[in-house]
Amino acid sequence: MWDYTDKVLELFYDPKNQGVIEETSEPGVKVATGEVGSISCGDALRLHLKVEVESDKILDARFQTFGCTSAIASSSALTEMVKGLTLDEALKVSNKDIANYLGGLPEAKMHCSVMGQEALEAAIYNYRGIPLAAHDDDDEGVLICSCFGITDTKIRRVVKENNLTTAEQVTNYVKAGGGCGSCLTKIDDIIKDVEQEVATTTKNANNGIKSAEILNSGQIATATRPLTNVQKIALIQKVLDEEVRPVLIADGGDVELYDIEGNTVKVILKGACDSCPSSTATLKIAIESRLRDRISKDIVVQAVEP
Template identity: 75%
Template sequence: MWEYTDKVLDLFYNPKNQGTLEDNGETGIKISTGEVGSIACGDALRLHLKIEEESDKILDARFQTFGCTSAIASSEALVELVKGLSLDDALKVTNKEIADYLGGLPEAKMHCSVMGQEALEAAIYNYRGIELDVHEDDDEGALICSCFGITESKIRRVVLENKLTSAEDVTNYVKAGGGCGSCLATIDDIIESVQKEATTAKVVTNTYNPVNTTGELTPRPLTNVQKIALIQKVLDEEVRPILIADGGDVELYDVDGDIIKVLLQGACGSCSSSTATLKIAIEARLRDRINPNIVVQSVGSLIKN
């Protein structure tokens, strides 16, 4: 028997936001839907958003869930968290915030909060005409868990965002490895790779900090030159290889405090998924590696002479 918080049980027994939202033809209003999961795999969530087009504000939300107590409670929490937010602010909602709203979830049920975060992204991307970053089975090195269709990028993301340290943690958050178990060793390798990258980034950052009399590093803000060098390093080593593989690229354009301006090139500069590229592929990495307050903006597809 799982140990649920009173908040989880209350939302499970007394859901207020189940159902759908119908498009009644209201001027300036659009209904967008995002769907994730699979009934065959045991969990599925369909999220409906009512969006005011002029302000990009979420006026209302409803959900349909096939799943357990945690799935229903997480869906309720998600809806309550995003109502009234702009789409950009809603995209910042993390699975940890969903779990925290519930007063916590059993570790083995954390995948329900992740499912909520992904359904929200799917609904917003659908509204904006952005295709989700889906990797087909034949993408080289992309598919890690064939039982649940989990890709390496998804595993890396959940490990990074939630500071996971074991394959068991990954299974709890995204189910990868919970089937035949043949991918568990690969998941361990991915975790080790993510940890090494994080350690390398910290070492690079700390090279600019002095050592005090106790032998400990004393935090000191990076100079603009140092920050630019570190940003360029992250872009060159972690971001550009991924974008180039998909026919795109990115170039650092300007740094103004915590506002990082970049030039998206190639496929990235012309496709509708540029928002996803900025927020997931670039901004999330720079926030983790350098400063959590960093905001990445695109200056558009400029033509060089």
């Protein structure tokens, strides 16, 4: 018998926001849907968001879940958590936040909170018309667990975000290794690689690596001293050239760095991006979120006319 918290049991026996949000053509409002999991694998979640277009605010959220007690409770908790948030605020909700809202989950059931986070991301990216792969390369990595279709990229991501140290924990979070078990050795190797990366980053930070040295090595990380304006410009241009432009060019668009004023980055959208109805989403997701992740959480991206 799993040791569930009172909150988990409450949302299991009396789920909040269970059901579907139908598209009603209500002016200024759109419905977004995100779906993750597979019934054949034991858990599946379809998340529905009702969004006010002008403000990007989530007016309502509902879910349909096939799964266990933790899956239903996690899905219900997620819908309660995101109502009233903007889409950008909702994207910051992590699987840890979902588990904490529930007062904790048995470790073997943490994959249910991860499923909720992934469904939320899928719904928001579907709404914004941006392929999830532009934000998350989970599906483009090397297949590690054939039983559940889990790649090395996804395993690395969950290990880093949750500080996992054993293959058993990885199984609890994303189910990889929970089938035939033939991939457990590979999972152990990935964990060791991530631990080595973290150790190297920590060592470099403790040794006081300079910003210029980080730029020259091709790494994108937070330096021990503030970036100069020249270094910031170079780093922003590097992220645009190596991570953003290839994605936009593949869809017929492009972006050019125009100017930088403090933490405000001004860009020119080109090609399909210039005339695309989802150009705002391109700015906020494809460009701004990457610059915030790589350089500074205070960066704001604005589009200017050429």
